[in-house]
Amino acid sequence: MDFITINSSNKTEEFALKQVAKQATSSLMYRLGKTLILASVCVEREPVSEDFLPLVVQFLEKSYAAGKIPGGFVKREGRAQDFEILTSRLIDRxxxxxxxxxxxxxxxxxxxxxxxxxxxxLQVSALNAASAALFLAHIAPLKSVSACRIARVDNEFIINPSTSLLNQSSLDLFVSGTKESLNMIEMRSLGQKLNALEEPLMLEALELAQKSLKETCTLYEEAFTPYQNELLFKEGEGIALNERLLDLLTNQYFDEIIKGIESSALSERENVFNEIAKKISEAHSEFSLEEIELSLEKVKKTEIRRMIIQDKIRPDKRALEEVRPISIESSLLPMAHSSILFTRGQTQSLVVGVLGTDNDAQTHESLEHKTPIKERFMFHYNFPPFCVGEASSIGATSRRELGHGNLAKRALETSIKNKDQVIRLVSEILESNGSSSMASVCAGSLALYASGVEIHDLVAGVAMGMVSEGQDHAILSDISGLEDAEGDMDFKIAGNVEGITAMQMDTKMSGIRLEVLYQALLQAKRARKHILKIMHEAKEKIVINFSHLPTTEIFNVAPDKIIEIIGQGGRVIKEIVEKFEVKIDLNKPSGEVKIMGNKERVLKTKEFILNYLHSLDQELEQYAIDEVLEAQVKRIVDFGAFLSLPKGGEGLLRKQNMDRCQVILKEGDSIRCRVISFNKGKIALDLA
Structure with a gap:
């Protein structure tokens, strides 16, 4: 067993090698303070034939790690929680x-x-542990990567803050990369205000992150290189492309390839290229279908990149900074609290807004919080197969859907003034040709406004792309699906006119230089201003239907009256909710009653509850201590019997009083009893 200690970027990391899980290709135990993560890498020795990278990352939290037993009926970890899935995606990307x-x-x-x-x-620790385990596995000539988080407290940037410091921050910036460049970014603004970060400050934060990553990656490579396994895979072992086939495609089928490139819809484009492949396969049997498809993909990609780099024109004939045409419609769904249809080119998002009560908030358990937390602002993103012309069934929420919804939520949550409101936005992607998550942000911001939610400002999102060849590169605004697939970068940026509220950057290269990222940030700001102008024009035309929107009425009663509103087994409150079609939250310690629903129904519900409690008080006032009554048994319970009283109301005859007098009662019996006390609005009885 070997121990390695790394001191960098405000933390001391310990790695125990060859201690546990020794049958894996590589494994280690990572330690940071009292946090321990087991990282393992397993590699199959037989390659797959399909043209994709067969990589799976799983991040798993164990409840015992925080001294907890899982909540819920089953006391065992079940399906992955949102945080586990999002962290797995973070590491994978x-x-x-x-x-x-x-x-x-x-x-x-x-x-x-x-x-x-x-x-x-946990996310920084998990990524660093995964990076170290992968570097040790030596399955390919991979560079070392590391991660850091940047916070901003009192206008000062802090590297790798504690959770307590991050809770005080206006910025949450997660960055990973090699010692030369950055290859993944996630950012969101924090706090009660919008806290949009201006581009020069963002560059400053990224420079600080790059410096931290360079230091850590250098230390990792120096420390771990002596312990690496024997190299498994060398570059160049893949399928070699047939030069004669490439020439054939370029000379005889080039016009058809261009037609496919210029096809705007994914399904249409696939049909064109499938037809080309079929033609060549029938005419030239010496080439396998796999060879043809790989060569066709190579020619297509080369031409797209040439068009963008050299001709400064994109497959759909747009200029590099041109945003696709935008249209916005509102109030499409009469029963929803708000609905916005945002269309940008061939990407279309229908965002529906619904307001709820405290009971509608989503409860989460995680290792990051000592107690379960309530998620009051929810953003759910759905990507049905028909939006890209596919004929397949709709299943469970995918990792991608969860990730896109989380990005949209992060972009919008600081724009909401009242953080106590319970809000659910759902984005239904009806058409997709790139940038659907950013279309969801735009539609979501307008849906908040249309729901009557007070916001600091509108927020818009745009996806930026990049194509690079050697020292040349081109930044693209509002990328399409084809540009995303064939380009080198997907950089999603959301914010208002002043700055950025959220962003996410992924790359297919080993990393992106800071100067290129800054160019993309400035170009995105110009695109964002253009989109926001259209959104503000649409906002002016939105008519908020306040009569349909739910209203909230809050009032207080005596805390001991809450039990009366609930009733035996919840009978009373169920009847109230069903009768008035409202939602009610009750706070027993404070006596607070919160009613939410249609304004007219809410007011009627409040009036009903107050009248109901008043009638109970009046019933109590009709009786006196030691008064003897003739009562009728209403129902028998384990602890006694409830009796209907002659002047209204009911009282409780406890079991011990019945046992003392050796009385056996059944429902409907009449019995003489005596009032002995009034306790929390209840009449206590004894046998007379």
Whole structure:
């Protein structure tokens, strides 16, 4: 067993090698303070034939890591929670660009959180553990990567803040990369205000992150290189393209390839290229279908990149900074609290807004919080197959859908003034040709306004792309699906006119230089201003239907009256909710009653509750201590019997009083009883 200690960027990391999980290709135990993560890499020795990178990353939290037993009926960890899925995606998106393009060995990276101190950053720790385990596995000539988080407290940037410091920050910036460049970014603004970060400050934060990553990656490579496994895969072992086939495609089928490139819809484009492949296969049997498809993809990609770099024109004939035409419609769904249809080119998002009560908030358990937390602002993103012309069934929420919804939520949540409101936005992607998550942000911001939610400002999103060849590169605004697939970068940026509220950057290269990122940030700002202008024009035309929007009425009663509103087994409150079609939240300790629903129904519900409580008080006032009554048994319970009283109301005859007098009662019996006390609005009885 070997121990390695790394001191960098405000933290001391310990790596125990060859201690556990020794049958994996590589494994290590990562430690930061009281946080321990087991990282393992397993690689199959037989490559797959399909043309994709077979990489799977799984980040798993164990409840025992924080001294907890899982909540819920089943006391065992079940399906992955949102945070686990999002962290798995975070690590995957960082590591995937490092692999050679022709790497085909099934590879699984597993990260198990075995112990966790709430003050440590789990995502940074997990990525660093995964990076170290992958570097040690030496399955390909991969560079070392690391991660850091940047916060901003009192206008000062802080590297790798504690959880306590991050809670005080106006910025949450997660960056990963090599010692030369950045290859993954996630950012969101924090706080009660919008806190949009201006581009020069963002560059300053990224420069600080790059400096931190360079230091850490250098230390990793120096420390871990002596312990690496024997190299498994060398670049160039993939399928070699047939030069004669490439010439054939370029000379005889080039016009058809251009037609396919210029096809705007994914399904149409696939049909064109499938037809070309079929034609060549029938005319030239010496070429396999796999060879044809790979060569066709190569020619297509080369031509798209040439058009953009040399001709400064895009496949759909747009200029590099040109945003596709935008149209916005509102109030399409009469029963929803708000609905916005945002269309940008061939990408279309229908965002529907619904307001709820405290009981509608989503409860989450995680290692990052000592107690379950309530998610009051929810953004759910759905990507049905018909939006790209596919004929397949709609299944469970995918990792991608969860990630896109989370990005849109992060972009919008600081724009909401009242953070106590419970809001659910749902984005239904009806058409997709790139940038659907950013269309969701635009539609979502307008849907908040249309729901009557007070916002600091409108927020718009745009996806930026990049194509590079050698020293030349071109930045693209509002990328299409084809440009996303064939380009080198997908950089989603959301914010208002002043700055950025959220962003996410992925790359297919080993990294992006800071000067290129800054150019993309400035170009995105110009695109964002253009989109926001159209959104503000649409906002002026939105008519908020306040009569349909739910209203909230809050009032207080005596805390001991809450039980009366609930009733035996919840009978009373169920009847009220069903009768008036409202939602009611009750706070027993404070006596607070919160009613939400249609304004007229809310007011009627409040009036009903107050009258109901008043009638109970009047019933009590009709009786006196030691008064003897003739009562009728209404119902028998384990602890006694409830009796209907002659002047209205009911009282409780406890079981011990019945046992003392050896009385056996059944429902409907009449009995003489005596009032002995009034307790929290209840009449206590004894046998007379």
């Amino acid at each position: 960082t590591l995937r660009p490092l692999f050679p393009k022709d790497y085909r060995y099934p590879t699984q990276i597993t990260l198990m959180v075995l112990s966790h101190d709430i003050e440590n950053d």
